[in-house]
Amino acid sequence: KKFIEVVLAFGNYMNRGARGGAYGFRVSSLNKLTDTKSSNNRSITLLHYMIRVCEKQWRDILRLDEDFPNIKEAGKVNITELEKEISSLRQGLDFIEREVTWHRGQGSPPPGDRFRLAMNEFTALAKDKFTNLE
Structure with a gap:
């Protein structure tokens, strides 16, 4: 330190x-x-x-x-490869956020469908963890 x-x-x-x-x-x-x-x-x-x-x-x-x-x-960690992995994770998270946004615009979900709720919670948690990672 x-x-x-x-x-x-x-x-x-x-x-x-x-x-x-x-x-x-x-x-x-x-x-x-x-x-x-x-x-x-x-x-x-x-x-x-x-x-x-x-x-x-x-x-x-x-x-x-x-x-x-x-x-x-x-x-032993290859920084270039790590940066590529982080970029790939960022792209995946961006894709998921776009999908969740698209689903929000599709009207009311079927009764008992927890997809939106689960994905909203997941994306909020993933964004927070990703920010810490960066």
């Missing part, structure tokens, strides 16, 4: 003119730690520099496996 705070502090420092003062960042922004290179030595990334600083200042915060016990498994 402390390392994430250091990442945020570095980001706020580097973006102090335009977007500094952020309270958080997207997980996808972590990729920028390896994309940002030193102007003196292109083989040194911002991540390398941050680790050096942490080793000198706060060695104990580099124990990411204690703060994030699933970090090794999470590192």
Whole structure:
């Protein structure tokens, strides 16, 4: 958790003119730690520099496996594939919402038909969970 705070502090420092003062960042922004290179030595990334600083200042915060016990498994996740899956889920949810809206316009449901009620509850819950996922 402390390392994430250091990442945020570095980001706020580097973006102090335009977007500094952020309270958080997207997980996808972590990729920028390896994309940002030193102007003196292109083989040194911002991540390398941050680790050096942490080793000198706060060695104990580099124990990411204690703060994030699933970090090794999470590192195996292909972000591009995950984004495709999320996009596919978004499209599916949008389709369901359109279907529910269409059914609402079809007049009164048959007696005992719980489709609209069930789908209204489902879409509200799914939208909430999807928002949290994003």
